[in-house]
Structures are given as C-alpha cells and as structure tokens.
Amino acid sequence: MATTTKKKKPATATAASLYTERNDVSGWEPELWEEVVGPAEPCPTALLRKEYGLPNSSDPSEWPEDAPVNVPFWANRFVYGINVGPFQVSGYWGAVDLLRRALAAFSVTLPDLYRQLGTEGMLNVRSVRGSATTPSNHCFGMAIDFKIAKQLTNRGVERVHEGLFYVWAVLRNFGFYWGLGFPTTDAMHFEINKETVLRWIRNGELADDHGKQKWLKSIGEPLDGAKLAQGIPGAWPSQSPASPPAAGAGTGAGSKPPGQAG
Numbered sequence: 001m002a003t004t005t006k007k008k009k010p011a012t013a014t015a016a017s018l019y020t021e022r023n024d025v026s027g028w029e030p031e032l033w034e035e036v037v038g039p040a041e042p043c044p045t046a047l048l049r050k051e052y053g054l055p056n057s058s059d060p061s062e063w064p065e066d067a068p069v070n071v072p073f074w075a076n077r078f079v080y081g082i083n084v085g086p087f088q089v090s091g092y093w094g095a096v097d098l099l100r101r102a103l104a105a106f107s108v109t110l111p112d113l114y115r116q117l118g119t120e121g122m123l124n125v126r127s128v129r130g131s132a133t134t135p136s137n138h139c140f141g142m143a144i145d146f147k148i149a150k151q152l153t154n155r156g157v158e159r160v161h162e163g164l165f166y167v168w169a170v171l172r173n174f175g176f177y178w179g180l181g182f183p184t185t186d187a188m189h190f191e192i193n194k195e196t197v198l199r200w201i202r203n204g205e206l207a208d209d210h211g212k213q214k215w216l217k218s219i220g221e222p223l224d225g226a227k228l229a230q231g232i233p234g235a236w237p238s239q240s241p242a243s244p245p246a247a248g249a250g251t252g253a254g255s256k257p258p259g260q261a262g
Contacts, residue, residue: 019113019148019163025180025187026158036165037181040172041194043137048197052206055139056125061132067125067139077212078123078141082219086114091122091141093212094200095192099144100219102174105229109170113163118147120188129155130184143191153187160187173232 028036054060055074056067069075080090085103089096099122107114123141128134137143145152148163160180164187168178175196179189200206 017149019116019161019166020151021162022159023162023165024159025185033181036168037178040177042177042182043140043142043191044194044197045135045137045140047201048140049135051201054125054135059133060127060135063126065124065126069125074140076209077206079212079216080123086117087119089119089122089144091144093215094205095140095142096122097215097219098174098176098192098196101223101228102171102176104223104225105173105232106167106170106225108225108229109232110166113148113166116149116163117167118150120145120147120152137191142197143189145188146190147188155184155186155189157187158185160185164188170232 052073053071055069055071055078056063057070058067069078074092077092078090079093079096081088082090082096082100084096084100085107089099091099103114103117106117122138122144124136124138126136126139128136146164146167148161148167151161153159153161153164164180167190168176168180171190172178175193176190177193179186179191182189197206205211
C-alpha cells in the first residue's frame with residue numbers, strides 16, 4: 001500500500017522575531033525625525049528640579065546607582081510595585097497612571113506585541129548616563145525603559161527594534177516623549193513630555209499632597225482598554241510619512257531635533 005507524506009507547513013515568523021527586527025535610523029532626514037518624534041518635547045528636568053527639588057538631598061555627583069529617596073515631597077508622590085499589565089512599575093503616581101492607561105489601550109490595539117513587552121525599570125534616582133551632574137528623568141519616576149521580547153535597544157544604538165515604533169504609536173497619545181529624539185539616541189526610553197508636566201504644574205496636581213492617596217483608592221477599578229484605544233491606530237499606516245522607513249532609508253547623514261538625554 002502506498003504511503004503518503006504530509007507536507008510541512010512553511011515556517012512563519014513569531015511575533016517576537018517580527019518585533020525584534022532592527023530598523024536603521026542613522027540615515028533619517030531631519031524632516032523624518034520631526035515627523036516621527038515630534039511635536040512633543042522632552043520632560044523639563046531643570047524645571048522640576050527648580051520647582052520641587054530632587055528626590056535625594058545629596059548633589060547628583062554624589063549619587064550612587066539607584067540612590068535612596070529621602071526627600072519627603074517626592075516620597076509622598078512615588079508609588080511602588082503597581083501592576084500596569086505586562087509588568088509592575090514604581091514611579092510618580094501621575095506618570096504611572098498614564099502608563100497604565102496607555103498599556104491598557106495597547107493590549108487591545110496590538111495584543112501580540114503587548115505580550116512581549118518588558119521593562120528595565122521606571123523609578124531610579126541616578127544621573128543621566130555619561131554625566132555625573134545631570135539628573136535623569138528616571139529619578140522623578142517619569143521615564144521608563146522598554147524591552148521587546150526580553151531584548152533592549154541600548155542607548156546610542158541606531159538600529160532600533162521594530163516593536164518600539166509600535167510602542168511609540170500608542171504612548172504618543174498619552175503624554176509621552178520618545179528618547180529616539182535625544183542627541184544620543186535612546187530608543188528604549190520613553191518619558192512624560194513637557195506639555196504634560198506643565199499641565200500638572202498648572203492644575204496643581206504635582207503640588208497636591210493627597211493626590212497619591214486619592215489615586216491609589218481609584219485603581220481597583222479595571223480600565224476599559226477598548227475605550228482608551230479608540231482613535232489609536234493598531235499599526236503604523238503604510239502610507240503615513242511617519243511610518244518607520246526600511247532599513248537604510250534616507251539619503252543624507254541625518255540630524256535630529258534638539259532633545260535632552262534621559
């Protein structure tokens with residue numbers, strides 16, 4: 001009796017491999033940098049320091065890695081171990097709230113990538129990498145570093161994980177800035193943008209000594225990811241000028257709009 005051999009199905013790329021492919025941004029023209037990263041501006045670190053001080057009373061040049069929080073103003077505004085969906089974070093409660101909402105929307109728009117998301121952390125009282133004197137926005141708990149399928153796009157690397165473009169497609173709608181626009185590229189880094197911080201200052205949210213407690217009482221209610229995702233594209237539109245170009249795209253050396261390192 002003749003035997004039959006089952007044909008093997010062609011191999012397909014996994015979600016992890018798709019989103020960890022690298023996109024070379026080194027040749028991007030200034031207009032493309034502005035289109036992808038703008039119009040948001042980085043977190044105003046100097047303003048936060050001037051208005052509210054730093055979370056550690058020592059000079060940043062004396063901070064160890066992950067210095068302790070010993071200033072009451074910030075201690076009363078940081079929350080710890082908050083579940084934001086794919087992982088837990090610690091940080092300023094207002095920033096954690098925006099991240100939590102963004103990731104709830106993300107779970108609806110891109111559930112396969114959502115399951116691949118990880119983090120290198122949010123709250124970390126330290127200076128900017130490469131500087132002994134400039135505080136990082138991580139020290140205010142207003143910045144987060146993302147991993148895709150347990151992989152990082154390290155600071156200074158211009159071959160960026162594809163998944164980070166999709167992270168930005170969602171987070172840009174929730175008051176964040178992308179570190180891709182920094183003078184030294186930091187594509188894993190996302191932080192609360194200037195407009196959001198200025199709004200918190202104007203409406204008294206940052207100055208509210210009871211804001212943290214009120215927020216903690218509210219987070220027991222589940223978020224409606226579908227409602228939060230309304231109006232947010234599930235992927236970069238193929239005809240959009242903001243779509244990430246193919247690797248090696250661009251004809252000039254490229255230059256970025258000014259930004260602040262995180």
